[in-house]
Amino acid sequence: MPSVSRSRLIAAEPDRVWRLVGDPHGLARWWPRASRVEDVIGEGGRARWTLVLATEKGKPVRLDYRATGSTEGRRYAWEQQLADTPFERILRSAELELELEP
Template sequence: MTPNASPVIEEDALIDADPDDVWRRVADPRAMSRWSPQVLRTRVTTQGPVGVGTRMRNLNRGGLLLWTTHAQVVRFDPGVEFAIKIRENRTVWSYRVEPVSSGTSRLAIRRETPDGVSRIALRLERLFWRSVPRFESRLRAGMRTTLSRIKRECERTAHARD
């Protein structure tokens, strides 16, 4: 493990929507720019349906900074989990959907560092955000924003059907 990086950062939310509807949304990587305060655009660079092995390129922002990352789907369990690994920093980001009760879901966003975080990523975090903990605090806040936006979109659709 790389020192100074949290092995896991996770946030979750209860969503008043059917788990299948929540899943359909989070399993579409192109939709991330609607929710994430960091992702401006995602371009899937492989053909066919999204699944393990699908590759994508993301344009990200943090304040005035813009940067590109390359990702590959590493876990894809339909209706349950969608996870991508970011090549540049070696982190794994996942979305997990769980039914809670009839018409209610729990959605968790998780960032894992199973192979540590690359040295260059840690240096950049220290350079641009002054510390790794400060950068991770930003990530956690971004996760909460993302969850809030997904929740709003899912619940608006669910309530429109009622």
């Protein structure tokens, strides 16, 4: 399965970064093309939510996610729910993981 890895150095305290990336409500503040987050249910490694993105033409696209793991202050992992969506035709899975290092 193909995978992509990215690394970024952020000049901020890890706990400040975690408050932004460790909560689905914060995704719209930093995720490319994200316009809003809806229907957040649960928290931490048990959360589910819908991320609404805007295409280049401004059309809203809804993506449903489920958290798959969380280590407070260090790691947050989630996967896109693909069943019965247009993405099911082109993706076998879509898993994301953020890991913070001091």
